[in-house]
Structures are given as structure tokens and as C-alpha cells.
Amino acid sequence: MANVNCRIVFAFMFSVFSLGKCNEQVPLIMWSSEGLPSQSPPAAGHAVSSGELESYLSSALSSAPHNLLLFLQDKLSVDDFTMYGGVFGNKQDSAFTNLEGALQASSSPLFLPAVDSATASALPALLQEQLDTSPLYLEPETLAQLRLNASVAALLVIRLPYSSSSDMMSAKEVLSGNDEVIGQVLNIMTAQAVPYTAVYSALRPSRVIEDVSFAVHSVGRSLLQSSRGPYPPVEFKERDSTCILMWAENLSVSQFRSGKWERHDLASQTFGESSSVKLEGSFCNETHSRLELSYENVLGYRSFKLIFAMSQRHYKVSARRWFTMDQVELIYDGKKASFNASRHIYAPVEYSYRCESVTSFRYAMLTPRSSKDNANDWRVSFDDFQIQGFKVSGKDFSYASDCAGFFTPGIWMGLVTSLLMVLVLTYGLHMIMQLRTMDRFDDPKGPAISVPQTE
Known part of the structure; x- marks a missing residue:
């Protein structure tokens, strides 16, 4: 047997x-x-x-x-x-x-x-x-x-x-x-x-087998439209209409205990067929959205919640509406840890937001809202994170506003290298233009040119 x-x-x-x-x-x-x-x-x-x-x-x-x-x-x-x-x-x-x-x-x-x-x-x-x-x-x-x-x-x-x-x-x-x-x-x-x-x-691997794609995406502006892996995103509906979508390849929280960080992965409990997450407490309207993920037995806590609070409003400078992630909250057995995300997580209201890595440490995009709660004892990490809380059409993300800036490290390296080459070329041209020919030449048939010496 x-x-x-x-x-x-x-x-x-x-x-x-x-x-x-x-x-x-x-x-x-x-x-x-x-x-x-x-x-x-x-x-x-x-x-x-x-x-x-x-x-x-x-x-x-x-x-x-x-x-x-x-x-x-x-x-x-x-x-x-x-x-x-x-x-x-x-x-x-x-x-x-x-x-x-x-x-x-x-x-x-x-x-x-x-x-x-x-x-x-x-x-x-x-x-x-x-x-x-x-x-x-x-x-x-x-x-x-x-x-x-x-x-x-x-x-x-x-x-x-x-x-x-x-x-x-x-x-x-x-x-x-x-x-x-x-x-x-x-x-x-x-x-x-x-x-x-x-x-x-x-x-x-000893053998590499040809990849089998899970989905076929169209090209163009829809390249960043969806961020689906082997499991669909979390979907919250209000009045039988989807109004919040969230997906991440990795979703984890860590707490500092006994001199070390204890980590718990929430992705397996959040996505896929084995998902046990509950969305009770979530809501959405024209100006505010709240995605509340409820878990059991996370790092020893009987009740654990991960909350994404979002809002949208009109900005006169850009003459359009934007949504921001106001805060990310952890509620565990009656205690709370809150992180401010509005400075980094934002996008036009018609778009979704996507980022390769969103963390509260190591290039932190989530910062503790107050020193009075326990946010400094927690670490939050989302990999390949994508969320949309407004203007959701169907079950797919809208075009994504990526967190990666236009001036990436590779672009900066290219610009600096080009600038150095331009400076070297300019210096070389300047030196060539400063060359001067002699105004007198020695005639071998005539008297030699004498240079008077002064003491």
C-alpha cells in the first residue's frame, strides 16, 4: 500500500x-x-x-x-x-x-x-x-x-x-x-x-519543455490591461456588478516577534480554488471603495483582515479625476496597523494601478500612518500587484498605470553616457579650433631665423 x-x-x-x-x-x-x-x-x-x-x-x-x-x-x-x-x-x-x-x-x-x-x-x-x-x-x-x-x-x-x-x-x-x-x-x-x-x-531543470500559455493577450494598449496568472483576481460585486478587482502574484505579511520576522503568505488563501478569503465589509460607490479581505489563523491570530481603502476625486491641475489608495490596514484580534499609500499608489480613475513590488520596507511605498499603532512591527509585501476600485468594466482590468517611471535606470545610464561623449567631442573640437600655424617659416636658402635672447 x-x-x-x-x-x-x-x-x-x-x-x-x-x-x-x-x-x-x-x-x-x-x-x-x-x-x-x-x-x-x-x-x-x-x-x-x-x-x-x-x-x-x-x-x-x-x-x-x-x-x-x-x-x-x-x-x-x-x-x-x-x-x-x-x-x-x-x-x-x-x-x-x-x-x-x-x-x-x-x-x-x-x-x-x-x-x-x-x-x-x-x-x-x-x-x-x-x-x-x-x-x-x-x-x-x-x-x-x-x-x-x-x-x-x-x-x-x-x-x-x-x-x-x-x-x-x-x-x-x-x-x-x-x-x-x-x-x-x-x-x-x-x-x-x-x-x-x-x-x-x-x-x-534537466529538461525544458515548451511553454503552455494560460491566456492570449492582444497587442497595443491592452498589453497592461490584465495581470492574470494561473488564478483569477479577487472580484467584489455590488448590485451584481463588479466594482473592485485585485490581483497579486505574492501577497504576504510579516510580524516582528522574539527578535525575528515571522512571515505568512496570503496568496494561497486569497486566490485560486483553495481560496478561503471572505469579502464581508467591502463596499464601493462613486467616491469611495473598500476591499476588505478576512482570513482565519494568520500568524496565530484567529481573526485577521487586510483592507485596501481607496477614494477618487477631481484634480483641477490635471483637469481629470484620479483615484488614490488612501491606506492599507491590518486588523488582527482587535488591534490595528495602518499604512499610508496615497503618495505612491494613484492612477486616473478610468485606469487600474499596477506595480512590480509594493512594500512597507526596502524602497517603501507604504509608510506607517501613526507612531501610536503597531505598524512598525509589521511588514507588508505585494509582488506584481494590480488593483482597480472604480470604473470596472466586466471582469478584466482596465489599461494599467504602471508605477515604473519613465526615466528608468537604463535610460539614465544612456543619457549620462551620451552626455559624457558629447562633452568629450566638444572638448576635442575646441582643442582643434585652438590650433594655430606659425606666422614665419625658416628659409633654408636664406639667413636663418635668429631669436634674440634676453637675460
């Missing part, structure tokens, strides 16, 4: 992975000798971003052992499990015997079929931040000589190679060798009676 379950899990990983974009994405598997807390998997076809991976790791390591083994392979794809694993064939012929056995023995292992390869490459740094300890790169023989302490966090990184069919060894032979290394390391941990948490991933 355990063997059947493992095959089902790997088959599910392959089916989920094949639905979405496979370009530059790698799988990630996490398990523990003590078991991991159960976590909802990402939506089908959704590539896990850096912020989402941090949330998964933080939740998993909250109760898992902090002696962490990171098996980082050069290349890996879900196809490797279906081609060389025990998914369809005999388990005895599988190249992942030790890995599958470890997964069967662990409760609630974490499977992420599609993780951005750039994020996976930064796994040592992410885990170092989570465990607050430096990574130690070693070989299995070196691990046998170490004496680990269950009460002291350790991050042990074991690099594994990968081979393609063009090499001397086949890919299955190399994967089988890597699986033996994994089994050897796990046996050493078991022999030392040290509980552990293990992560198996890769730096880049």
Missing part, C-alpha cells in the same frame, strides 16, 4: 507539473524523520516564487528538526521521476529506491512540482536565513566523522551531479548513484540517532 501511495504521489507531481509552464522550473521534495506539518499544495500549473517558498519552508521548519540536509543536484526535472522512478514500472528497477523509502516512512512530505530555478539556486541562502546558521558543504564520508547535536541547528549541503545520455554514464545510472548517496547520508543520521529534515532539489 505504501508503494502504491508513493507511485500516486509521483504521478500526481508529473500531472501537475505538465499543466503549467515548465521552462526553467525544478521540483522540490521535503521530508523529515519526525514528520512535517500538513500544508496545502500550490495550484495546478503554478510556479512557486521566492516568497511562497519562504512561506513553505517557514511553516515546515516551525516544528521540524533543525538538523537540515540539503541534497542539491545539478539538474533535475519531474520527468526524471516518471522515466527512472517507480511510478509506472517495477519499484526494484527504480533509480530512487532510497528516496522513495524515506518518503514512505515520513508523514506529510512536502511536494512542490514547479519551483523557479533561480529560487531553487538560492536555497542555501534561504535556509541559512530560516535556520540562522551558515551552510556546511561536505561529502558523505565527512558526515560520518561529525557528531551532530539535536538541539543545535545545522545546515548540511550535499552536492549531487547529473548526467545526460551523451555522457559516458546514462542518466539513470547517475541518478541511482545519487540515490545511494542519499541513502548513505540518511543511514548515518539514523545511526547517530539525530532527527533530521531533508530537502531534495536542483539548480536547473
Whole structure:
């Protein structure tokens, strides 16, 4: 039965992975000798971003052992499990015997079929931040000589190679060798009676499959019209008519506790089929809109609300109406933290607003409204954020007013370089124009030119 379950899990990983974009994405598997807390998997076809991976790791390591083994392979794809694993064939012929056995023995292992390869490459740094300890790169023989302490966090990184069919060894032979290394390391941990948490991933995919687009967008001014990923935006209706739309690739909040920041990802609870967010308290009219997202059990709070308050009015200088994001509020168990957003988040009332990153830290666009509330203890971060609170037509965003300014760093570099070249050219022309010929020349047939000397 355990063997059947493992095959089902790997088959599910392959089916989920094949639905979405496979370009530059790698799988990630996490398990523990003590078991991991159960976590909802990402939506089908959704590539896990850096912020989402941090949330998964933080939740998993909250109760898992902090002696962490990171098996980082050069290349890996879900196809490797279906081609060389025990998914369809005999388990005895599988190249992942030790890995599958470890997964069967662990409760609630974490499977992420599609993780951005750039994020996976930064796994040592992410885990170092989570465990607050430096990574130690070693070989299995070196691990046998170490004496680990269950009460002291350790991050042990074991690099594994990968081979393609063009090499001397086949890919299955190399994967089988890597699986033996994994089994050897796990046996050493078991022999030392040290509980552990293990992560198996890769730096880049071994196979890149052609992208499958989720939507086809028309060209022209509609390029920034919608910002949809594998899930639709949050939609609030008033009198059966949509009046507020909001979408983000990543939606997260963090609170400073016990000397460190604890982060919670809200995207999985807000978007997609597994969404549990409630919109009670939201409203919209001609001048004001309020999107109120209500959650349960966020960072230990039974009641948690994320509120976007917007308003629109006519500005005489521009002779048109604009909407602004007046504030972003966090209400948790009766307490409140408010951020001012009106200085940075605004757009013509007919447009939506879009920004690659909206945060309350690191190039902050959200600033605490008052020093009396607890806003300084919170961090808010929205990636690929888009919102529209007025003049919504149908279920699609209007043309987006992007937060990126016209003078981007690349444009500034080009202007400065051009200015330097113009200055050099001007200086060169000035020097050429200052050249003067001699007014007298020495005649070899006549008397030599004598220059009187004065003492």
C-alpha cells in the first residue's frame, strides 16, 4: 500500500507539473524523520516564487528538526521521476529506491512540482536565513566523522551531479548513484540517532519543455490591461456588478516577534480554488471603495483582515479625476496597523494601478500612518500587484498605470553616457579650433631665423 501511495504521489507531481509552464522550473521534495506539518499544495500549473517558498519552508521548519540536509543536484526535472522512478514500472528497477523509502516512512512530505530555478539556486541562502546558521558543504564520508547535536541547528549541503545520455554514464545510472548517496547520508543520521529534515532539489531543470500559455493577450494598449496568472483576481460585486478587482502574484505579511520576522503568505488563501478569503465589509460607490479581505489563523491570530481603502476625486491641475489608495490596514484580534499609500499608489480613475513590488520596507511605498499603532512591527509585501476600485468594466482590468517611471535606470545610464561623449567631442573640437600655424617659416636658402635672447 505504501508503494502504491508513493507511485500516486509521483504521478500526481508529473500531472501537475505538465499543466503549467515548465521552462526553467525544478521540483522540490521535503521530508523529515519526525514528520512535517500538513500544508496545502500550490495550484495546478503554478510556479512557486521566492516568497511562497519562504512561506513553505517557514511553516515546515516551525516544528521540524533543525538538523537540515540539503541534497542539491545539478539538474533535475519531474520527468526524471516518471522515466527512472517507480511510478509506472517495477519499484526494484527504480533509480530512487532510497528516496522513495524515506518518503514512505515520513508523514506529510512536502511536494512542490514547479519551483523557479533561480529560487531553487538560492536555497542555501534561504535556509541559512530560516535556520540562522551558515551552510556546511561536505561529502558523505565527512558526515560520518561529525557528531551532530539535536538541539543545535545545522545546515548540511550535499552536492549531487547529473548526467545526460551523451555522457559516458546514462542518466539513470547517475541518478541511482545519487540515490545511494542519499541513502548513505540518511543511514548515518539514523545511526547517530539525530532527527533530521531533508530537502531534495536542483539548480536547473534537466529538461525544458515548451511553454503552455494560460491566456492570449492582444497587442497595443491592452498589453497592461490584465495581470492574470494561473488564478483569477479577487472580484467584489455590488448590485451584481463588479466594482473592485485585485490581483497579486505574492501577497504576504510579516510580524516582528522574539527578535525575528515571522512571515505568512496570503496568496494561497486569497486566490485560486483553495481560496478561503471572505469579502464581508467591502463596499464601493462613486467616491469611495473598500476591499476588505478576512482570513482565519494568520500568524496565530484567529481573526485577521487586510483592507485596501481607496477614494477618487477631481484634480483641477490635471483637469481629470484620479483615484488614490488612501491606506492599507491590518486588523488582527482587535488591534490595528495602518499604512499610508496615497503618495505612491494613484492612477486616473478610468485606469487600474499596477506595480512590480509594493512594500512597507526596502524602497517603501507604504509608510506607517501613526507612531501610536503597531505598524512598525509589521511588514507588508505585494509582488506584481494590480488593483482597480472604480470604473470596472466586466471582469478584466482596465489599461494599467504602471508605477515604473519613465526615466528608468537604463535610460539614465544612456543619457549620462551620451552626455559624457558629447562633452568629450566638444572638448576635442575646441582643442582643434585652438590650433594655430606659425606666422614665419625658416628659409633654408636664406639667413636663418635668429631669436634674440634676453637675460
